[in-house]
Amino acid sequence: MQLLLLANEPPEDFALRENKEKFDSYMGEWYAYSEKMKPVTRNSAALETPAAATVVSVRNGKRQVEDGPYADAKEQLGGFFIIDVLDLDAGAEWAAQCPAAKSGFVDVRVIPSHEEHAK
Amino acid sequence: MTDARAKAEEAARASYGRLLAWLSSRTHDVAAAEDALADAFKAALENWPKTGAPASPEAWLLTAARRKLIDAGRRRQTREAGLPSLVLAAEEAEAAITTNTDFPDERLKLMFICAHPAIDAAVRTPLMLQTVLGLDAARIASAFLVSPAGMGQRLVRAKKKIKAAGIPFEAPDAANLEERFDAVLDAVYAAFTASWEGDHSQEGHPDDLVAEAMFLSRLLTQIAPRFGEAWGLLSLLCHVNARRSARFVEGVYIPLSEQNTSLWDRMLIAEAEAALAKAWRLGGQGRYSLEAAIQSAHAAAGMTGRDLREDIVILYHRLCETAPSVGAQAARAAALAHAGRPREGLSILEAIETKRSKNYQTYWAVRAHLLSECGRFADAREAYDIAIGLTENSATRAFLMKRRAALATL
Amino acid sequence: MKYVFLLYSDENVWDAKPSEEKGEIINGYMAYTEALTKAGAFIAGEPLDHTRNARRVRSAGAEDGPFADGKEQLGGFYMIEADNLDTALDWAAKCPAASDGHVEVRPVWNIGG
Numbered sequence: 025m026q027l028l029l030l031a032n033e034p035p036e037d038f039a040l041r042e043n044k045e046k047f048d049s050y051m052g053e054w055y056a057y058s059e060k061m062k063p064v065t066r067n068s069a070a071l072e073t074p075a076a077a078t079v080v081s082v083r084n085g086k087r088q089v090e091d092g093p094y095a096d097a098k099e100q101l102g103g104f105f106i107i108d109v110l111d112l113d114a115g116a117e118w119a120a121q122c123p124a125a126k127s128g129f130v131d132v133r134v135i136p137s138h139e140e141h142a143k
Numbered sequence: 144m145t146d147a148r149a150k151a152e153e154a155a156r157a158s159y160g161r162l163l164a165w166l167s168s169r170t171h172d173v174a175a176a177e178d179a180l181a182d183a184f185k186a187a188l189e190n191w192p193k194t195g196a197p198a199s200p201e202a203w204l205l206t207a208a209r210r211k212l213i214d215a216g217r218r219r220q221t222r223e224a225g226l227p228s229l230v231l232a233a234e235e236a237e238a239a240i241t242t243n244t245d246f247p248d249e250r251l252k253l254m255f256i257c258a259h260p261a262i263d264a265a266v267r268t269p270l271m272l273q274t275v276l277g278l279d280a281a282r283i284a285s286a287f288l289v290s291p292a293g294m295g296q297r298l299v300r301a302k303k304k305i306k307a308a309g310i311p312f313e314a315p316d317a318a319n320l321e322e323r324f325d326a327v328l329d330a331v332y333a334a335f336t337a338s339w340e341g342d343h344s345q346e347g348h349p350d351d352l353v354a355e356a357m358f359l360s361r362l363l364t365q366i367a368p369r370f371g372e373a374w375g376l377l378s379l380l381c382h383v384n385a386r387r388s389a390r391f392v393e394g395v396y397i398p399l400s401e402q403n404t405s406l407w408d409r410m411l412i413a414e415a416e417a418a419l420a421k422a423w424r425l426g427g428q429g430r431y432s433l434e435a436a437i438q439s440a441h442a443a444a445g446m447t448g449r450d451l452r453e454d455i456v457i458l459y460h461r462l463c464e465t466a467p468s469v470g471a472q473a474a475r476a477a478a479l480a481h482a483g484r485p486r487e488g489l490s491i492l493e494a495i496e497t498k499r500s501k502n503y504q505t506y507w508a509v510r511a512h513l514l515s516e517c518g519r520f521a522d523a524r525e526a527y528d529i530a531i532g533l534t535e536n537s538a539t540r541a542f543l544m545k546r547r548a549a550l551a552t553l
Numbered sequence: 554m555k556y557v558f559l560l561y562s563d564e565n566v567w568d569a570k571p572s573e574e575k576g577e578i579i580n581g582y583m584a585y586t587e588a589l590t591k592a593g594a595f596i597a598g599e600p601l602d603h604t605r606n607a608r609r610v611r612s613a614g615a616e617d618g619p620f621a622d623g624k625e626q627l628g629g630f631y632m633i634e635a636d637n638l639d640t641a642l643d644w645a646a647k648c649p650a651a652s653d654g655h656v657e658v659r660p661v662w663n664i665g666g
Binding site: 026028030051067070073074077078079080082083087093094095101103104106112116119120122125126128129130133134135 | 555557559561597599600601602604606607608609610611612623625627630632638642645646651652654655656657658659660661662664
């Protein structure tokens with residue numbers, strides 16, 4: 025089954041991206057993790073910091089645009105992986121090894137198969 | 144030394160925004176352009192006293208900034224994609240200087256970016272003051288009554304967002320142009336009102352941003368002359384600013400109807416009238432043009448003694464239709480009272496939702512005045528109490544307390 | 554630039570909808586995906602199952618859903634290609650989730666250029 029692993033990081037982790045001394049060790053962990061997960065990974069992406077986020081909604085035909093991420097939470101999405109594994113337990117095991125599981129959390133979400141979704 | 148310094152400072156005021164807009168439009172990195180420009184100005188202050196000021200200070204500054212951009216690009220090239228665009232910008236700058244052509248004025252694009260809907264509304268005006276005028280965070284913070292560190296962080300964050308989110312250095316497309324231009328005008332207007340709403344009762348208050356707001360407003364009429372509302376805003380600011388010396392006398396707030404009109408600045412009123420005429424010719428029927436027309440009527444009434452109270456009521460009615468807000472409704476109610484129709488004014492106030500009016504100082508001040516005009520003195524006293532409690536400005540507070548005290552004897 | 558759209562809406566409202574209405578909404582998404590594809594902007598996109606079938610994992614261990622987040626939950630995502638934020642926002646506003654929920658637009662981080 026296909027799962028979406030959403031790596032949610034605290035602000036301290038996002039700050040490491042701009043920290044000259046600690047950047048390499050921060051990225052090193054992510055590279056190692058992605059490398060290990062390569063056989064099951066279908067797609068992945070890292071996202072710009074939540075400060076670069078913009079929220080759009082349309083109400084009564086009028087567009088509303090707001091600065092910042094949608095969720096008012098400490099941890100924010102820093103990247104995701106789409107993986108193909110046997111079941112949710114296997115997905116949770118991969119999630120537990122994710123660098124974000126230490127400092128933040130990883131959500132494991134089910135991507136429904138197309139037949140299932142049509143139902 | 145002082146001459147070179149004066150020359151550098153003059154060049155800074157005149158060209159800062161132009162240079163920064165041009166550099167950032169090429170690099171898409173406002174912060175990097177700011178750093179390079181700051182270094183260039185520093186170098187100017189060091190060199191010009193020795194070598195004399197160059198014939199073209201802008202070209203000199205651009206060349207210096209170009210070198211700084213390349214240096215910065217080299218330092219960052221390992222991790223950032225910015226280097227090619229930095230080098231390209233530097234080459235373009237070089238070409239512009241050597242061929243002696245004028246580099247284009249990109250300040251309007253920069254202002255569109257500062258007032259972009261994806262930028263936090265609270266930081267749009269500070270961002271514009273910093274990028275177009277080169278004001279530092281501490282100065283902006285003091286005008287907006289917030290901490291310099293907090294303001295600095297918000298500005299840094301906004302500049303990062305421009306770069307990381309890919310906000311384009313382009314004028315918006317036709318479908319969004321008007322709305323986006325309104326946001327630019329609102330940001331300039333906010334710089335002006337920051338000066339009026341704070342406690343700026345003393346003349347020449349250091350936190351004053353009136354001169355900056357006037358500069359930005361005049362600039363908009365130069366770089367976007369076909370927008371009627373740009374002229375409308377300029378007219379409004381000139382009219383309000385013209386009454387500056389009459390508005391406070393020895394720290395005491397004087398309402399419009401009691402001002403000594405000989406203290407009004409006739410030059411600014413003339414500029415305001417010319418701008419308003421331009422706004423009308425361009426079909427300006429927007430919020431700022433209407434507000435300017437109202438101020439124009441006040442000016443004419445004050446200077447000629449003509450009774451324009453009903454004209455003002457009509458203009459406020461149109462303003463409430465064009466740009467409905469609690470502030471406009473409260474002002475319309477006050478205009479009705481001024482025209483001898485306080486009961487109609489009160490009914491307008493009473494139609495405003497409680498949740499929108501309950502903490503709004505202007506609403507309570509107007510309500511108190513209208514109640515007293517209607518002879519409801521006990522209710523008026525209560526409304527004055529609320530208005531006084533909601534007032535930040537000490538001169539306004541003193542004025543309201545005087546009004547309330549006058550009621551007590553009735 | 555690449556942008557990710559995070560689609561937030563109330564999944565319980567979705568659950569309660571009759572199946573014809575769900576079908577219409579799904580058709581709306583299919584049309585949207587088609588429009589993105591025809592414009593050459595589509596890179597990826599998936600819907601997500603209800604959060605009751607999800608897990609939140611911290612190094613301390615896994616927790617089951619439902620998540621105690623806000624009223625609206627992540628219900629799907631798109632990844633698109635766009636010249637700049639303005640183009641991305643134009644697309645985001647056309648996404649059906651913008652009309653019954655919110656779309657968060659996040660640029661993809663281009664690590665190392």
